[in-house]
Amino acid sequence: MAETLTMAKAINEGLRTALAADDRVLLMGEDIGTLGGVFRVTEGLKAEFGENRVLDTPLAESGIVGTAIGLAMRGFRPVCEIQFDGFIFPGFDQITSQLAKLTFRHEGSMSFPVVIRVPYGGHIGAVEHHQESPEAYFAHTPGLRVVSPATAHDAYWMIQQAIASDDPVLFFEPKSRYWQKGEVDRAAQDVGMHASRVVREGTDATLVGHGAMVSVLLSAAEIAAEEGTSLEVVDLRSLSPIDYGPLLASVQKTGRLVVAQEAPGNASVGSEIAATIAERAFYSLQAPVLRVSGFDVPFPPAKLEAAYLPDADRVLEAVDRALAY
Amino acid sequence: MSYTEATLQLLSPEGTLVESDATAPYLERIAALSDDQLRDFHRQMVVIRRFDIEAGNLQRQGQLALWIPSLGQEAAQVGSGYAARAQDHVFPAYREHVVGRIRGLDPMRIIELLRGLSHGGWDPAQTGNFHLYTLVIGSQSLHATGYAMGLTLDGGTNTGDLEKDAAVLAYFGDGATSQGDVSEAFVFSASYQAPIVYVLQNNHWAISVPVERQSRTPLYLRSQGFGIPSTQIDGNDVLAAYAVTAQYLDEARSGQGPRFVEALTYRMGAHTTSDDPTKYREHEDVQFWAQRDPITRFETFLRARGEGEAFFAEVATEAEDLAADLRARIFELGDPPSSKMFDHVYRDPHPLMDEQRAWLAAYESSFEEGTD
Numbered sequence: 001m002a003e004t005l006t007m008a009k010a011i012n013e014g015l016r017t018a019l020a021a022d023d024r025v026l027l028m029g030e031d032i033g034t035l036g037g038v039f040r041v042t043e044g045l046k047a048e049f050g051e052n053r054v055l056d057t058p059l060a061e062s063g064i065v066g067t068a069i070g071l072a073m074r075g076f077r078p079v080c081e082i083q084f085d086g087f088i089f090p091g092f093d094q095i096t097s098q099l100a101k102l103t104f105r106h107e108g109s110m111s112f113p114v115v116i117r118v119p120y121g122g123h124i125g126a127v128e129h130h131q132e133s134p135e136a137y138f139a140h141t142p143g144l145r146v147v148s149p150a151t152a153h154d155a156y157w158m159i160q161q162a163i164a165s166d167d168p169v170l171f172f173e174p175k176s177r178y179w180q181k182g183e184v185d186r187a188a189q190d191v192g193m194h195a196s197r198v199v200r201e202g203t204d205a206t207l208v209g210h211g212a213m214v215s216v217l218l219s220a221a222e223i224a225a226e227e228g229t230s231l232e233v234v235d236l237r238s239l240s241p242i243d244y245g246p247l248l249a250s251v252q253k254t255g256r257l258v259v260a261q262e263a264p265g266n267a268s269v270g271s272e273i274a275a276t277i278a279e280r281a282f283y284s285l286q287a288p289v290l291r292v293s294g295f296d297v298p299f300p301p302a303k304l305e306a307a308y309l310p311d312a313d314r315v316l317e318a319v320d321r322a323l324a325y
Numbered sequence: 326m327s328y329t330e331a332t333l334q335l336l337s338p339e340g341t342l343v344e345s346d347a348t349a350p351y352l353e354r355i356a357a358l359s360d361d362q363l364r365d366f367h368r369q370m371v372v373i374r375r376f377d378i379e380a381g382n383l384q385r386q387g388q389l390a391l392w393i394p395s396l397g398q399e400a401a402q403v404g405s406g407y408a409a410r411a412q413d414h415v416f417p418a419y420r421e422h423v424v425g426r427i428r429g430l431d432p433m434r435i436i437e438l439l440r441g442l443s444h445g446g447w448d449p450a451q452t453g454n455f456h457l458y459t460l461v462i463g464s465q466s467l468h469a470t471g472y473a474m475g476l477t478l479d480g481g482t483n484t485g486d487l488e489k490d491a492a493v494l495a496y497f498g499d500g501a502t503s504q505g506d507v508s509e510a511f512v513f514s515a516s517y518q519a520p521i522v523y524v525l526q527n528n529h530w531a532i533s534v535p536v537e538r539q540s541r542t543p544l545y546l547r548s549q550g551f552g553i554p555s556t557q558i559d560g561n562d563v564l565a566a567y568a569v570t571a572q573y574l575d576e577a578r579s580g581q582g583p584r585f586v587e588a589l590t591y592r593m594g595a596h597t598t599s600d601d602p603t604k605y606r607e608h609e610d611v612q613f614w615a616q617r618d619p620i621t622r623f624e625t626f627l628r629a630r631g632e633g634e635a636f637f638a639e640v641a642t643e644a645e646d647l648a649a650d651l652r653a654r655i656f657e658l659g660d661p662p663s664s665k666m667f668d669h670v671y672r673d674p675h676p677l678m679d680e681q682r683a684w685l686a687a688y689e690s691s692f693e694e695g696t697d
Contacts, residue, residue: 026478052478057513058509058512058513058516060509060512060513062467062505062506062509063467063506063509063510063512063513065467066464066466066467066468066470066471066506066509066510067467067468067470067471067474067513068471069467069468069471070467070468070469070470070471070472070473070474070475071471071472071474071475071478072471073449073456073468073471073472073475074471074472074475074476074479074481075475075479076475076478076479090505093461093464093506094464094467094506097461097464098459098461098464098468101444103669103670103671103672104444104669104670105444105445105446105457106445106446106448106457106669107443107446107668107669108668108669108672109446109447109448109449109450109451110448110449111672142670143670143671145671165673166672166673167671167672167673241675241676241677243676
C-alpha cells in the first residue's frame with residue numbers, strides 16, 4: 001500500500017505515528033507548533049496532539065536541547081527541531097558535553113532518547129547559516145548517533161527508529177529534498193537507520209554519499225551509463241556508526257571508490273570513510289579513494305553555491321581520475 | 326557584595342532569632358520543626374565539615390586527584406537541602422556534598438569521582454533523586470528546568486497534595502549566573518511556569534574572579550527581571566536557607582511557577598585543591614566571613630535553647646567516625662577494568678564499541694602472555 005509523499009510529508013507522517021503510539025514522545029522547537037515549522041514538517045501536529053505534546057519553545061537552542069535532556073530524565077522522548085543547520089551551534093555544548101555524555105556519566109542508569117532534527121545542506125539559495133552541513137562535528141562525538149535519510153520512504157521509517165532509539169540521535173534532514181516525492185510503504189519496514197544500502201548496482205567504480213548527495217550520485221551514474229561506465233551507488237544512511245559491510249563488498253567488487261558530500265572535505269565524514277576503506281580494503285583498491293566535497297570555505301553566498309556544491313559533473317570528474325589509475 | 330537591606334536573616338550572627346514582619350511567616354516554619362530536626366541541621370553541618378577537611382587531607386596525600394571544599398557554605402546547603410521533600414528532585418552543581426548526604430548519597434561516590442574512578446555514576450533513583458554533579462558551569466540549570474517542565478506535563482506536580490506534588494531544586498554559583506544557560510533556564514521556567522527553585526550560592530568567588538565582575542546588580546534582581554519571584558538571604562543562616570527554600574518549593578509545587586534564592590555566603594577555602602586563594606583575596610574579607618561562621622552561630626542558638634553538651638559531643642564523635650570511615654574505605658577502592666570505558670557510551674549495541682573493546686582486551690592480554 002505504497003503512497004506518494006514528499007519527504008517533508010513522510011517525516012510528518014512518521015512523527016504523527018510516533019506521537020500516536022507513545023504519549024511520552026514530545027516535539028519541541030521554534031515555530032513548530034502553530035506555524036508547523038518553517039518547512040512545515042510538523043504541520044498539523046499541534047492541532048492534533050495539543051500544545052503539551054508539540055511545544056513552541058522560546059528562541060534558544062541551548063535551552064531547547066538542555067530542557068529536552070531534563071525531560072528525558074523525567075521519562076519523555078523529546079524530538080527537538082533545530083530550525084536550520086547553522087543554528088545548531090548555540091546548542092552545541094548541550095549536545096556534545098551533556099547529551100552525548102550523560103549515559104556514560106550515569107553508567108547506564110538513565111537513558112537519553114532525545115532526537116535532534118536538523119534540516120541541513122544547500123541547494124536552496126538561502127542566506128548565511130541556512131545551508132550548512134555540520135554532521136561531522138556530531139559523528140566525531142562519542143555517545144551520539146547520526147543519521148540522514150535520502151528518500152521519503154527512508155525518512156518515514158528512520159524518524160520512527162530514531163525516536164525508538166534509547167540513545168541520542170542527530171537526524172539530519174536534507175532540506176533540498178523536502179519537496180521531492182517518493183513512494184512510501186507504511187507496511188514495509190525494510191529500512192534500518194544504521195544500515196547502508198546499495199541503491200544502484202554497477203561494476204566499474206563505487207560512489208558513496210548520504211542525504212541530498214544520493215540523488216546527485218544517481219544522476220552521475222545515469223550519465224556515466226550512457227557513456228558506457230557502470231557505477232554502483234551506496235547510500236550511507238548512517239554517519240555514526242557507519243555500516244561498512246555493503247560498502248566494503250562494493251569496493252571489493254569495483255576496486256574504486258569516490259566519496260561525495262556537501263560538507264567541507266577537511267576532517268570530514270568522507271575523510272573517515274576514505275581512511276577506513278584504505279585500511280580494510282587496501283588489496284581490493286585499484287585507485288586511491290577520492291573525495292568530492294564542498295570546498296574548505298564557509299558556505300558561500302547563494303550565487304556561488306552552484307560552484308561550491310558537488311554536482312554530477314564534479315563526481316564524474318573524480319570517477320575519471322579514479323578510472324585513470 | 327555583602328549583606329544588603331534586602332537580605333533576609335532569621336538567625337543573627339550572634340545566634341538570636343530576628344523577629345520582624347518580614348521574618349514572621351518564615352519563623353512559623355521554623356517553629357514547626359522538631360528539636361530533632363534542628364539538631365540534625367547542626368549534625369549535618371558539623372559532619373560534612375569534618376568530611377571536607379578529611380577529603381582535602383587525602384588529596385594532599387595523593388589519594389584524590391582533586392577535592393572541592395564546601396567550607397563555609399554548610400548552612401546554605403544544609404538548610405536548602407533539608408527543605409526539599411522526598412519526592413523532589415535535586416540538581417547540584419559540584420560542591421553540594423552535604424545535600425547529597427541528606428538525600429541519601431553515600432559520600433564515597435563523590436570520593437570515587439574525585440579519585441578518578443567514575444564521572445559520578447550514581448543512579449538518582451537510588452540517591453533520593455539527587456542527580457549527578459555537572460562540571461560545565463550552569464549546564465544543569467537547563468536539565469533541572471526540563472525536568473520541572475516534565476512534572477507539569479505529566480501531572481507530577483500541582484495536584485493539591487504537598488506530600489506528593491514534586492518540585493525541582495537546582496543549585497549553581499555566582500559565576501554560573503554569567504552563563505547563557507542559566508539565563509535560558511530562567512526564560513524556559515518562567516515561560517512554562519515550571520515548578521523549580523533555583524538556589525544560587527553566592528560565595529563571592531568564581532575561582533579568582535570576584536562576584537563584582539559577574540554582575541553590577543544584586544543577583545536576585547537579575548532573576549526577578551525574568552519574572553521569577555526572588556529573595557536574597559543570609560546564606561550562613563541555616564534557618565533562613567531552610568525556611569525560604571521550603572516556602573518557595575511549596576509555592577512551586579502548587580503551580581505558582583519558578584522561584585529563586587540568592588544565598589549570600591563565602592567560600593572560606595580554595596575553589597579546589599588546585600587553587601591558591603592567597604593570590605587574589607584579602608585577609609580582612611575572609612575574617613569578616615569567619616566571624617559569621619554558619620556552625621558557630623547555630624551552635625550558639627541551640628545552646629541558648631538548652632541543648633546540652635552530650636549532643637555536641639555525640640556529633641563530634643559522629644564526624645570523627647565518618648572521617649575514619651572515609652580513610653578506611655578509600656584504600657579499599659580498586660581500579661576499574663579498562664573495559665569499563667566502553668560499557669555505557671550507548672544503550673543500544675554499537676559496532677565501534679564492540680570492536681574497540683575486543684581490540685583493547687586482545688592488546689592487553691598480549692602483554693600478559695608476553696610475561697609468561
